[in-house]
Amino acid sequence: MNLSPQLYLLDGSSYIYRAYYGIRDLATSGGLPTNAVFGFTKMLLGLLQENRPDYLAVVFDRPREETFRREIYPEYKANRDAVPEDLASQIPYIRRILEALNIPALEAPGFEADDVIATLSRRYAAEGMEVTVVTGDKDLMQIVGDGIGLLDTMKDKRSGPRDVLERFGVPPERVPDVLGLAGDTSDNIPGVPGIGEKTAAELVNRFGSLERVLEWKNLVSGKKRRENLQSHEDQARLSKTLATVRYDVPLEVSLAALRRRTPNLPEVISLLRELEFGALEIAFTPPAPGVVEIYSDGSGRASGPGGYGVVLRYGEHEKELSGFEAASTSQRMELLAAIRGLEALTNPSTVRLFSDSQYLVRGMSEWIHGWIRDGRLETPDTLANQDLWQQLLALSGEHEITWNWVRGHAGHPFNERCDKLAKRAADEGMRETEERLRKADRPGSTAKEEKLIPSPVAPREDSEFDADEDGQLRLC
Template structure:
């Protein structure tokens, strides 16, 4: 194709809708509405525009209703299953999206998208234009010419004359001849029985066309083939008619009507907000933007004094820090911004360093003037992810007290179904405001600069906007939290917890790096031995870390059963290997190898590198606004996923040690979720068992197997434990059968026996599912909303998953609430009693403390009292405690 010719891109919209739908699964907005096809289609459309910069473009769709081909052959496409239910409502959204991009969206009743594309390609190619058809449909290969090519963006592949010849053995006009014989199972085009595409290609190469072939059947090799061609001659002719694209559709369009113009940003913003595509909202937003009016730099002492006077009189202040790092324990202050009235804000630059930078106030002077305000408990402070700013200020030598409102935490409670609680997204959704992105002021990629290199003039607008928008969001979110009925949870648990987590992150946890290095060396030896054993079992060496090579070894070289192919080769995921491991030793060894390799890379190798150079400790981040249930998570590094059931996993915990001369105290709630279930379901048998301090799994085994407790075997107890916890996660007979390695019928009987003995549990489960259906969320004991937007999904599998969450979330969320209450109270007591003990880790139902030996008994009593008395249940909360010189020993 020549560069000078005019170019037209024609996008096969209908083909790409399906491809997008199946490429991205289970994506939905906070209302539970499926958005996967819309998202995939949008990205495909943007990829074409960005990578190929077309100046003329149209998107073509199949119109509703049958095409003329259905009249020719009523069975045409009859074998296609109905459109997936959750795709149906996405189709009009996609068409509206195309129109919002100001692109023509073409469709015509009675014709398919391919016919319209063929017509347009023929018309404009004849006028000397270059046509690129964006599709994954092989049928369109028949329209390829020296001016028409196909582009499959999902495979990044172009199809021209050469590719058509390679696939169909000739020029594009041979495509319909080959397809007429071979048929097309996807469209239910019959073709001729016994003739596949390869045979059809050979026959057309020899005879030139279907008609010439049918006129010379006697010359075809093979009696059966001759017989089929005679018997199905009319079927071959019909098939040819069905696969031939119409290129004479009457369309009232001209080239100029396809010119690309600026998108309708207002319409796009509305669609993207409805779909909750946050990055796309930022990119195409028509929302209000900062002008810089009302934002001021503080560069003189007089301006600083005036600001301090204003802040002193304010009912509350929103503040934000600009720094040199995302890690608050390593970040240095570059500047601080404040807002007390919407639309007004100040930025105090402290450390902008670039040629021509204005003179800035001396850091110590600024911090000394601001310290009384920050440390004033009575002056409420507002922030977005304020924990970060609290730690940054502490590193700068200033304590922040009076932490009153975190907009990220408030959003997490008020809108738990939201995919993000970041400020940019909150501003777009709640204020219809587009914030300045970090990359707009610092650049991105290799050319990105640090914030200390950003020009002060730019930094003022960016930083002051952060404080201003935070204040506006607080005003918007406060009534939303109140209306949701979670104000007490917010004020008495979540906000006090911010200060608790800040202290935990600041203190960090000590590790024995030398021990981990030795452990890594031991693991290396074990991995080498495992690798050798696997290679022996495989009959030769290969890269165990390569899924492709592993699949070939297991299912081709060794010929093991149960293999399943994916687009990229044989599947070697955990599920496949676990099934194989039941009968084949090599699979079990591969699982051991993977597990050990992951432990080594994730923990024993990685943790020593994360030790802070100044403190000698690891400072994980505790995330308050991530999980669906209110549970805390941890990141950089994640200390909540260290396995404890394996010897190697337990040894990782051995590396976590207390400060010199101290001990580690582990306090772990005993079976807290089952106790919460007993309370919430009002199940007397379970309550009675917990009140007596019985072994709940032995009691359950006794109940469902119909034997006396002292007759319960270890295997019965194991099965009962699986059932007890399976119920919490809404596990059905199929899941239980898989977990216990028994038949579905037997598993079904176990569950029936369980509910027969604990009938109120079954009632509670149905009640929770009904609550979820009514309000798209369930509530915990403390009133937390756990969102379940997928409860109304048209996809049965997604809906089933949501129903299981409806059972589990109130229980897991209540457990999260309880330990948070305990953390807040224990933190307060440790401070009140001026103890040196520090809470250093929280992992699900466990708290870990670094305790001076002299305080041990006092702290044990304190922790036990606050954890067991965190909330009042109908059954006792019980805490198990352990003490040791490392975490493994304590746990």
């Protein structure tokens, strides 16, 4: 377990454009475009829920005309279109969302977001922080190193030094050398004609750096390539400068200013209502006083593997549960998810349980009375999943429960979150099971035969659920 404080720096421009192009044709009843605001807020909410950083900031670009790179090379990013009008109108709302959530928005005159991110990453990694840069921008791979990693939330992929080596063929600190030689069409960085990333990586690995390549260009194979290195030497050096992030941005921001703070909920709710984001409003609205909300979902094929995901909410506290079964029907996983959520309650409680499974919700609110009356709940082999229904009935007798159905995969934040937990648990469980099988099947293995049978993975608790002030409810 990593006990270092966690600092997340989010590349705001990258997030905004991903949201804008990922969701289209969304607007308020009054015609205000909201697709970028909705996507940005939803992705940010997911990031906060899944990673729970101790410190967080969103970093924005200044207009490219105001950066030092544009001063030394006027064509820098000149190939990019202007910000679409329907996106420009949403950016003030994104900033209002961040303000209501008490999340700092940072930028620095004369510099790009990458420079601010690089400066803060190096500064706080040196102080023992574990820094995660949330971006899909390959340029930031050059800052990866001790205490600094990247997270691409769209691909659910974290990148460390080995990933940089696989992507560019060089270690992180040599990425600017590769880009200096190969150029970068997305930023309109020219590089050296006739040299692509693969060749650039080979040259940098052979000679050590862009400067050394230029120094020993007569040893480079290919007459045309040598001629291009000779005639475009200054352009190569300029390109490396353009591609290299700065670590010396004069930004005065304290670590304390980046600490996660409680959102201004009245302001958040008011803004979400103004934007007509009913689904997101649910995510920020705490349960009624004294009520525990349980969201549950199961994921699996007809005969397994299966996973379950559960989110419990009480006041401002939350807890996540997830687990795996190698052989289980999808219906059993839906029931098991609800069971695991209820088992987490150690005191009688008033519960609102939500699921997208009508099988579960109707079973517990309608059908179970008939099963009891007809004796099917107790008579062996007369009811599918009889053992789980019996467990649910016993657990429901300990609490005051209302069973609520929510439409699955319809943008409900907690249903989607549970679904993701369930699928991730199933994937991880199968990987662990397959690894056990491989180890047991190796020549000379002393594993007993019964160990070849896949066994369920213990539930994983991803976050602590504190007791309320009077200690009456302790979900742990």
